[in-house]
Amino acid sequence: MKKIILNTNNANEVSTDKKNYKYYFDRPVVLEEKSTLSLQAITKKILPPAQSSYDQGLLTIGNMSIDYSTILTSIYGTFSYVAEWDLDLDDTTKCTVYNSSGGSSTGSGGELKFFTFKDYGTSTFPKTTVLGQVTSFGINYQTGDYIIIKETAFPTGYVNGVVNMRVNITGVSTSEITQYPKGVISGLTLNPSYIGEVSTNTNYTHSPSTQNGQLTDFIWGSGSQYIELKQIVNGGVGFSIGDSFWVNKNDALPTKNYYTPFQVEVTGITNTPTPATFDPNATFKITAKNLLHINDNIFNSDNDNNVLIYNKENSLFVNRDEKINYRICELPPQVLMGMELFIESTTGLGLSNNEIIILDLKIS
Secondary structure, three states: EEEEEHHHOOOOOOOOOOEEEEEEEEEEEEEOOEEEEEEEEEEEEEEOOOOOOOOEEEOOOHEEEHHHHOOOOHOOOOOOOOEEHHHHHOOOOEEEEEOOOOOEEEOOOEEEEEEEEEOOOOOOOOOOEEEEEEEEEOOOOOOOOEEEEEEHOOOOOOOOOOOEEEEEEEEOOOOHHHHOOOEEEEEEEHHHOOOOOOOOOEEOOOOOEOOOOOOOOEEEOOOOOOEEEEEEEEEEOOOOOOEEEEHHHHOOOOOOOOOOOEEEEEEEEEEOOOOOOOOOOEEEEEEEEEEEEEOOOOOOOOOOEEEEEEEEEEEEEEEOOOOOOEEEEOOOOEEEEEEEEEEOOOOOOOOOOOOEEEEEEEEO
């Protein structure tokens, strides 16, 4: 009796769909006259799923806040219209990012958008600065990190003297939100205190659509009196209900100087479910074919070269966990140099990435 153990994890060649497995034997297997190949045992193993590799420490608008005690209204200069300004967190001439202990943050690549304006949406019309959007998530930031923004980051004339405005990072995310999108905006509202300045641009639709941070893409415009959302082209990623962001009115109305941006609040989100793990109860059909051999050593035989090794049947008359063993075929005298297995589930799929099958074949 000879034994052949074929492990799909150790095949010499594997097709991309994980259905075909080729083996080249290091030692020839000699078959005597009227030898028979049969299935001795079959083992299916579910391996631990491969750990997904995600970028860590991504910034989102809902996890950042300005410490307004560090930016007093007295430092603002004289201006009339809103200023939009971008901040590259790697630009040390404009800001420094610290960790919670005061050392250097491990984060990099983050980019933010701010607006500085006279807040006509508040009764006393104070001058203020708001964090408008996260335009680049960055990588490797940590909860507790904070940003100190210098006066050099602000547009010319909008602040006077030395500025050390602090922005706290209260949480971070991972790139899973982009691989299996989480926090995709499905609904939003506009703060009524900031949707004016439409003037004669009623029933206007802005073109092209605009990106407003975290992979969003919106078409804004105006109705009879106020700015309004026309269409969500892309709801972005990484948002939570209650998050708010700010948008330049030039993204919704014809280009000109405006007094304030407008504020948007997220009222609805959707989450894309992660793909289901492989069903461990899936059934397979396993066929051996294309037996490799030394040239001219096969004698005449009526046996088919494609032989069914194993089939797990599900029916009313067969226990769904019963393994149906098939005696393969009477083989002519020959020297086997290899074998190819074809493995396919009842749904037409091959093995999953975290699954292997081991066949223990017997020649007798």
